[in-house]
Amino acid sequence: MRLTGHPRSRRRTLTLAAAAVLAVPAVAVPAAVGSAEPSAAELPSGNTAYRTLADYEADLAELVADHPDLVKPITLPYPTTSGRTVRGVEISTNVTADDGKPVFVDVGMHHGNEFPSGELTMEFAIDLVERAAAGDRSVTRLLDRARVVVVPVVNVDGFVRGRRQTDTNTDMNRNYGLGWLPISTGGAAPWSEPETRNMEWLLSTRQAVVFNTQHTCIQVVLYPPLQLEAGPAQDVDRLHALASEVASIYGPGYKALPSAEDYETTGEAIDWAYYATRGLALTTETCPDAGVPRTYQTQVLDVYDEHRDAMLTMLETAADPDQYAVIEGQGPKGAVLRVTKAFDMYTSPYLQPDGATRPSSFTTTLGSDLTIESRNGKFEWAVNPSYRPIPAYQEDGVHGFQTGFYEEPWILTCERPDGTVLQTVEVNVDLGESVTVDLKECRRKFHRTRP
Numbered sequence: 219m220r221l222t223g224h225p226r227s228r229r230r231t232l233t234l235a236a237a238a239v240l241a242v243p244a245v246a247v248p249a250a251v252g253s254a255e256p257s258a259a260e261l262p263s264g265n266t267a268y269r270t271l272a273d274y275e276a277d278l279a280e281l282v283a284d285h286p287d288l289v290k291p292i293t294l295p296y297p298t299t300s301g302r303t304v305r306g307v308e309i310s311t312n313v314t315a316d317d318g319k320p321v322f323v324d325v326g327m328h329h330g331n332e333f334p335s336g337e338l339t340m341e342f343a344i345d346l347v348e349r350a351a352a353g354d355r356s357v358t359r360l361l362d363r364a365r366v367v368v369v370p371v372v373n374v375d376g377f378v379r380g381r382r383q384t385d386t387n388t389d390m391n392r393n394y395g396l397g398w399l400p401i402s403t404g405g406a407a408p409w410s411e412p413e414t415r416n417m418e419w420l421l422s423t424r425q426a427v428v429f430n431t432q433h434t435c436i437q438v439v440l441y442p443p444l445q446l447e448a449g450p451a452q453d454v455d456r457l458h459a460l461a462s463e464v465a466s467i468y469g470p471g472y473k474a475l476p477s478a479e480d481y482e483t484t485g486e487a488i489d490w491a492y493y494a495t496r497g498l499a500l501t502t503e504t505c506p507d508a509g510v511p512r513t514y515q516t517q518v519l520d521v522y523d524e525h526r527d528a529m530l531t532m533l534e535t536a537a538d539p540d541q542y543a544v545i546e547g548q549g550p551k552g553a554v555l556r557v558t559k560a561f562d563m564y565t566s567p568y569l570q571p572d573g574a575t576r577p578s579s580f581t582t583t584l585g586s587d588l589t590i591e592s593r594n595g596k597f598e599w600a601v602n603p604s605y606r607p608i609p610a611y612q613e614d615g616v617h618g619f620q621t622g623f624y625e626e627p628w629i630l631t632c633e634r635p636d637g638t639v640l641q642t643v644e645v646n647v648d649l650g651e652s653v654t655v656d657l658k659e660c661r662r663k664f665h666r667t668r669p
């Protein structure tokens with residue numbers, strides 16, 4: 219059963235949510251996290267207990283089946299070590315359109331034993347869809363402008379076994395390539411795990427303006443970098459602003475911090491995600507206050523209202539034109555536009571098989587496409603800025619406190635649907651900027667009869 223009742227109370231809650239989004243930290247709702255009493259709060263699903271994997275799959279399928287205009291399924295490309303499929307959904311107004319909207323990627327359960335992280339992620343997806351379907355303007359105006367990608371359980375094998383690690387005993391959140399080190403749970407090599415490569419694929423193809431990975435159990439919202447010697451991220455002001463807004467929504471005990479100041483780690487999702495894409499990448503950890511028993515009630519039900527408001531803030535940020543770049547123009551209807559770039563990134567230095575200590579390199583390839591669907595061929599495409607922050611991890615070791623960006627244009631191709639490239643343009647575009655590309659050559663060739 220879904221959201222059969224209480225439309226009035228939901229609307230009221232959302233008004234509060236909008237206020238919280240704008241509020242300064244002091245106004246954050248004093249959440250009832252200290253109370254162990256059952257509250258009257260109800261989840262969007264109406265659930266009262268943790269889901270199984272079958273429950274997640276059924277809920278994702280039901281969202282798609284019930285709301286095909288708002289929800290479409292995603293299957294991540296790599297089966298897990300034990301052969302399981304990782305699934306998610308995309309949510310937006312007119313979701314099947316290729317409309318170039320900015321994207322918010324939200325995932326749960328890198329750690330398979332952090333059950334609330336999957337629940338909160340799944341509940342937010344249901345909540346968004348049900349509110350949009352009910353015509354709630356505060357949600358539809360966001361879904362008109364942005365697209366949400368939700369994958370509630372990224373470490374499916376770990377979840378099924380109730381274990382933090384994957385089935386190769388690897389901590390997914392130590393297996394991302396940037397700054398990777400061969401620690402005991404880091405995996406055999408950077409990106410050795412299919413679950414991590416799924417995330418690499420997702421974030422390399424989606425132009426995510428905001429990426430959130432949900433965890434338990436501390437009260438923090440973390441942003442890059444993972445290590446003190448890396449120094450502050452180039453976009454530290456934007457990262458801190460979003461993280462602290464989100465932290466204030468969860469409650470007065472929550473802190474917004476660079477991940478390194480919580481404790482230092484290696485090979486985590488947010489570091490690679492930010493330094494590769496320049497999307498705002500956050501690790502959100504929820505937990506009841508100290509001394510409160512960790513139950514479904516305290517970890518899911520009692521925090522859900524704040525979680526929804528936190529996620530709406532991230533979605534609002536993803537939809538903000540100051541937080542992404544735009545490529546626009548006019549091409550032939552039916553043509554496929556593609557933006558790509560490929561670059562090398564590096565692990566931390568470590569002892570290699572030949573006895574030398576040095577980093578390993580790996581190539582990150584970003585690539586997204588957009589089919590021109592409008593009759594007049596006009597398009598507007600929200601992308602990550604082409605200027606990429608220089609990371610501390612370099613070919614010859616760690617050089618922290620970088621302040622610069624690589625000037626590294628998007629390579630934009632205009633193609634026939636069969637992949638024939640008709641025109642190639644280099645596009646430099648920065649945060650908050652919009653660049654118009656001239657696709658006359660593509661238009662001319664597209665309509666010319668082929669020999």
Ligand SMILES: [Zn+2]
Nearest residue numbers: 329332433434
């Ligand atoms: Zn975790």
